[in-house]
Amino acid sequence: MPRALLSVSDKSGLVDLASGLAALGFELVSTGGTAKALRGAGLTVADISEITHFPEMLDGRVKTLHPVVHGGLLARRDLAEHMAAIAAHQIQPIDVVVVNLYPFRETAAKAGIHADEVIEQIDIGCPSMLRSAAKNFASVTVVVDPADYARVLTALKDGGDLDLRRDLAEKVYAHTAAYDAAISGWFAAQRGDRFPARMSLAVEQQQMLRYGENPGQEAAFYVSARGRGLGALVQKGGKELSFNNFLDLDGALLAADPFEGQPACAIVKHTTPCGLAVGSSAADAYRKALACDPVSAFGSVIAFTVPVDDAAAELVSALFVECIVAPAFSEAAVEILGRKKNLRVLEGTARWSPGELDVKHVRGGLLVQQPTPVTFDESTWKVVTKRQPSSQELDDLRFAWRAVGSVKSNAIVLARGGATIGIGAGQMSRVDAAFMAVHKARTLGHDTAGTALGSDAYFPFRDGIDQAAAAGVTSIIQPGGSVRDSEVIAAADEHGMAMVVTGQRLFRH
DSSP states (O other): OOEEEEEOSOOTTHHHHHHHHHHTTOEEEEOHHHHHHHHHTTOOOEEHHHHHOSOOBTTTTBSSOSHHHHHHHHOOTTOHHHHHHHHHTTOOOOOEEEEOOOOHHHHHTSTTOOHHHHHTTOOSHHHHHHHHHHHTTTTOEEEOOGGGHHHHHHHHHTTOOHHHHHHHHHHHHHHHHHHHHHHHHHHHHHTTOSSOSSOOOOOEEEEEESOSSSTTOOEEEEESSTTSGGGGOEEEESSOOOHHHHHHHHHHHHHHGGGTTSOEEEEEETTEEEEEEEOSSHHHHHHHHHHHOTTTTTTEEEEESSOBOHHHHHHHHTSOEEEEEESOBOHHHHHHHHTSTTOEEEESOOOOOTTOOEEEEETTEEEEEOOOOSSOOGGGOEEOSSSOOOHHHHHHHHHHHHHHTTSOSSOEEEEOSSBEEEEEOSOSSHHHHHHHHHHHHHHTTOOOTTOEEEESSOOSSTHHHHHHHHTTOOEEEEOOOOTTHHHHHHHHHHTTOEEEEOSOOOOOO
């Protein structure tokens, strides 16, 4: 009689699977709450202690760690000496293992949870069974995901499927690796070690993509945890997301994040803003952001910090847009945007999780850092010029500083009235970035007189200040820290500008 061992925390689909196994002639062996659930459904179940002849002990910490269990899992059916050895010790083979693990990650994420409670959710017996069964996939079917229950039953009815067992074994090792990564990460966090000597990253494929940055490059989207970050966004319409769409969505959300709590709109091309504004409503913020550079906005990705209503949707639908993301959409907005069959409409928030790290892959390794800040401490700011900024200039400087952090370095933004009017991005010199911001603004008919300028890093020479003054800029915000700060500040004083230094650099490479 074939034997199946079932021990699960997640009991979804359990009864149907066990009933199917029983119908196929399997003896059901189980533990604790799983056995109780199966008996409650009218199924005949043997307790694990009935086959080990050893009681569960240490509050359940020891119940399946026994040679009868692991011998039954690891014995190779094709080796006579293995089968003779387990027969000599009266060990019966176990043919199916259905296990999922204690909810460690979920428990550890609870606010105010005591460390002892978290430690009790470190599963020992079940990972051991999973690894034993997966190693012997040639003979044992091992199931860790309820989503696989139906196809496992189908395969067993048909006499088994080696390819399926191999796939399930691969899934087991990925699952236990992710489980161990979560545990090691928790221990590192307990001692406040954000960057431990060894870091394990566990990610899960959410979807395949049509191709990567270019056709011919295969690509997929992986998530560290389902329901978080970009993986939490719900697509309400449009065609499949591409690799570049995900990059631009991340850039658009990065640009919009510092303006959470007020209506804001970020219009992004190639991961950097071509327009960014706050307004009285989503529609107003969009109009102001689009006005910065409506030419570059063609084929853009747009992020809003507030729900999109029909008024904003009508405005956006007049432009060719790749993606739009917002916390919510009205029913009318979804219908309006849905008229553009290729426009991808994504609903939800995609914030960084507390303690999450920004990881970038380079050849042969990873670069790991804290995420880009989205809130700013103005207590470090200092006016370094003879002239103080006016209240309006100070508002524009605050906006410019929040805007420039999402622009690719070297980055310069010109801002007025809660909106960018010129953006110089990704230039190899800061003076070129300043030139580009002024050039873009003037080319599109914006008056640069009286604007505020934000720079993501210090000015190494006074030439950028002179260029800004020639364009009519009256106030500047920048980190400071150059060996030529005194020359730069003197240039601002010569031009009657107000300059604020923040002491914080905002490079984005």
